[in-house]
Amino acid sequence: xxxxxxxxxxxxxxxxxxxxxxxxxxxxxxxxxxxxxxxxxxxxxxxxxxxxxxxxxxxxxxxxxxxxxxxxxxxxxxxxxxxxxxxxxxxxxxxxxxxxxxxxxxxxxxxxxxxxxxxxxxxxxxxxxxxxxxxxxxxxxxxxxxxxxxxxxxxxxxxxxxxxxxxxxxxxxxxxxxxxxxxxxxxxxxxxxxxxxxxxxxxxxxxxxxxxxxxxxxxxxxxxxxxxxxxxxxxxxxxxxxxxxxxxxxxxxxxxxxxxxxxxxxxxxxxxxxxxxxxxxxxxxxxxxxxxxxxxxxxxxxxxxxxxxxxxxxxxxxxxxxxxxxxxxxxxxxxxxxxxxxxxxxxxxxxxxxxxxxxxxxxxxxxxxxxxxxxxxxxxxxxxxxxxxxxxxxxxxxxxxxxxxxxxxxxxxxxxxxxxxxxxxxxxxxxxxxxxx
Amino acid sequence: xxxxxxxxxxxxxxxxxxxxxxxxxxxxxxxxxxxxxxxxxxxxxxxxxxxxxxxxxxxxxxxxxxxxxxxxxxxxxxxxxxxxxxxxxxxxxxxxxxxxxxxxxxxxxxxxxxxxxxx
Numbered sequence: 432x433x434x435x436x437x438x439x440x441x442x443x444x445x446x447x448x449x450x451x452x453x454x455x456x457x458x459x460x461x462x463x464x465x466x467x468x469x470x471x472x473x474x475x476x477x478x479x480x481x482x483x484x485x486x487x488x489x490x491x492x493x494x495x496x497x498x499x500x501x502x503x504x505x506x507x508x509x510x511x512x513x514x515x516x517x518x519x520x521x522x523x524x525x526x527x528x529x530x531x532x533x534x535x536x537x538x539x540x541x542x543x544x545x546x547x548x549x550x551x552x553x554x555x556x557x558x559x560x561x562x563x564x565x566x567x568x569x570x571x572x573x574x575x576x577x578x579x580x581x582x583x584x585x586x587x588x589x590x591x592x593x594x595x596x597x598x599x600x601x602x603x604x605x606x607x608x609x610x611x612x613x614x615x616x617x618x619x620x621x622x623x624x625x626x627x628x629x630x631x632x633x634x635x636x637x638x639x640x641x642x643x644x645x646x647x648x649x650x651x652x653x654x655x656x657x658x659x660x661x662x663x664x665x666x667x668x669x670x671x672x673x674x675x676x677x678x679x680x681x682x683x684x685x686x687x688x689x690x691x692x693x694x695x696x697x698x699x700x701x702x703x704x705x706x707x708x709x710x711x712x713x714x715x716x717x718x719x720x721x722x723x724x725x726x727x728x729x730x731x732x733x734x735x736x737x738x739x740x741x742x743x744x745x746x747x748x749x750x751x752x753x754x755x756x757x758x759x760x761x762x763x764x765x766x767x768x769x770x771x772x773x774x775x776x777x778x779x780x781x782x783x784x785x786x787x788x789x790x791x792x793x794x795x796x797x798x799x800x801x802x803x804x805x806x807x808x809x810x811x812x813x814x815x816x817x818x819x820x821x822x823x824x825x826x827x828x829x830x831x832x833x834x835x836x837x838x839x840x841x842x843x844x845x846x847x848x849x850x851x852x853x854x855x856x857x858x859x860x861x862x863x864x865x866x867x868x
Numbered sequence: 869x870x871x872x873x874x875x876x877x878x879x880x881x882x883x884x885x886x887x888x889x890x891x892x893x894x895x896x897x898x899x900x901x902x903x904x905x906x907x908x909x910x911x912x913x914x915x916x917x918x919x920x921x922x923x924x925x926x927x928x929x930x931x932x933x934x935x936x937x938x939x940x941x942x943x944x945x946x947x948x949x950x951x952x953x954x955x956x957x958x959x960x961x962x963x964x965x966x967x968x969x970x971x972x973x974x975x976x977x978x979x980x981x982x983x984x985x986x987x
Contacts, residue, residue, distance in 0.1 A: 496889055498913045498915055498945055534917060536899050622970075
């Protein structure tokens with residue numbers, strides 16, 4: 432048996448760097464120790480997915496041709512992934528390079544972007560940003576396509592500095608944005624044929640001054656210049672840290688992570704290794720303080736209960752919780768943190784647990800001989816043995832006793848014993864402990 | 869042998885799932901997820917990602933309207949379920965002069981695949 436501390440650390444690791452771990456998975460990784468568990472996440476092997484794919488009304492998903500199926504498609508991947516960090520980082524990069532199909536209006540392009548993000552999920556950030564520069568969904572979203580010399584569109588240039596590489600007002604000026612926009616001209620999009628391209632005649636090949644450097648820069652040069660800027664590494668590593676911990680990254684740690692990042696030539700893998708093995712990442716194991724993002728919460732709940740995505744309602748539930756993949760609210764991505772815990776979002780989380788549990792425990796299916804301890808054990812087994820705080824455990828034990836006390840009539844046994852099981856499972860999936868990791 | 873043959877139930881046809889088409893509407897284009905579908909049941913969805921109201925009317929090869937979504941508000945989604953025999957269909961937005969501005973397109977419906985049979 433793994434030590435309980437290692438188990439708790441791996442449980443956190445799998446929630447923050449993935450979509451939650453099944454009990455056997457946690458035990459297996461905990462036995463190897465945290466450093467090896469992190470290595471397993473950083474270099475996964477074997478098939479990326481396991482189990483049967485999602486089906487709606489008996490038919491496979493049709494993500495390109497049916498509205499909302501692209502959301503279910505990603506959710507299904509998160510539920511079935513065996514490469515959790517790759518999938519989670521793909522989602523983190525989707526937040527970082529936030530692009531919405533509400534404006535792109537082309538699911539095929541959004542899914543192509545998914546694969547671009549996934550290919551670059553654990554690789555060099557420079558390569559990923561270069562790929563995003565050429566990504567067609569992004570070119571549509573930030574009006575990079577059809578930005579021409581003489582009238583360059585500044586959207587992409589601004590977000591490249593502000594959101595993607597440097598941070599708001601962090602080492603660049605308005606003039607840098609304007610000059611970068613000139614260098615980024617030349618990409619084309621034909622509305623009629625829907626073809627993308629690059630036309631050198633539409634590119635401004637004049638001399639530009641960007642972040643202190645002067646030259647006849649091309650679009651790719653702009654990415655490279657931004658990434659070579661001294662403000663970039665601290666900005667990016669702090670942003671990465673924020674995806675894994677709600678605690679402020681101490682300045683010393685930012686410096687260390689930035690050094691690692693620069694030495695690794697913008698490879699994020701060593702940075703992630705440093706984050707995921709740091710003491711601070713595992714601080715407060717008994718009082719988790721990171722709110723699970725809705726997408727992670729839902730995927731994890733389905734994963735731990737072995738529930739297949741089989742219902743179009745998951746798109747709507749994610750919407751109610753405030754996080755629909757392929758549809759971030761704006762180019763800044765999702766706000767996250769305690770913003771996920773509005774009254775209506777919590778209600779939606781409760782409803783999600785109800786949807787998972789529907790049809791699982793029917794009236795008349797539980798014997799009156801089931802003890803409170805057995806009831807709790809059964810509920811824990813059915814919900815993937817989630818972490819339960821001592822306070823919650825005490826409350827659940829109390830409920831397991833009082834909820835069926837004196838219920839001896841046949842109809843009462845048929846209803847209240849299963850009801851106890853339904854409530855216990857529901858509280859384990861949607862109670863306060865389940866919201867954090 | 870004859871007894872055995874009689875014991876086997878007749879093959880059942882498996883209804884193919886309806887073909888799906890998703891059309892994004894904005895000013896002043898339709899972007900459809902596919903231009904060709906198989907004949908049979910079709911679910912056609914219109915997602916309005918523009919700033920104006922839009923709709924979609926689909927006309928048969930003879931120019932007669934087969935179905936329409938009704939107005940879709942900005943951000944809204946509507947769908948129509950229709951059965952389409954093979955042929956060349958046109959679709960357009962009937963709001964104001966949107967069709968003249970470019971909100972038209974063609975959907976080709978090919979002969980249906982042979983239905984797989986299940987025993």
